[in-house]
Amino acid sequence: MGTIKIKNIRVYAYHGCLIEEGKIGSDYRVDLAVKANLSKSAKTDNLSDTVDYVLLNKIVKEEMAIRSQLLEEVAKRILDRILFEISLVKKAEVAVSKLNPPIGGNVAMVTIEMSKSRK
Template sequence: MDKIRVQNLRFYTYNGVLPEEKKLGQQIALDLELALPLAKAGQTDNVLDTVSYAEVTAKVQEFVENNQFDLMEALVSGVLDVIGADFGQQLTSALVRVRKYSVPMAGNYDYIEIEMERRFDA
């Protein structure tokens, strides 16, 4: 299946279970992977034959910046809901990864990542 990927969308959010996370906030990054047939768009060179990743990114940005969650799982699920509601008819599936860099737990690591995928009846 053909795919469009948008990598490393960065946001400063106030998501998390702990009060400090909600008060101080932290940086997160999202990856979007959109599966859909792209052969027609490749032949026609017409944006109407694909999904506009600019529009998808704008919708995701609006959602992330205007919502707050305890769990990254809820954030990712909400992003998938937005993608499905607005672009699900064009897509076969969407995969979203979120990375949280400042997690208040012991250990030596770069980030925590959540990945969820949703299939659509295109």
């Protein structure tokens, strides 16, 4: 078993409960980790034997482009799609952060973290 991590995927998106958030958008950061058996790809040196992090990045960007009120809903969609599309992944963990959230204070970011395992 091994882990593939993608850190600090930067995305501009339109999530949030406020009407203004849907109009002006905000900066987001997504961190992702997937667990998979990487022993075959370590031997074959073949991309088809591993989890393609280009595909992981694509999934994150596409799901972040779909407006949601809650970051939890976005994270769930990312996890569901990874496990649906990439059979090699046994577990996925995602952290979705809204940078400089409009919460009436000097806050760098707010983050939700979720994980999901294959049954």
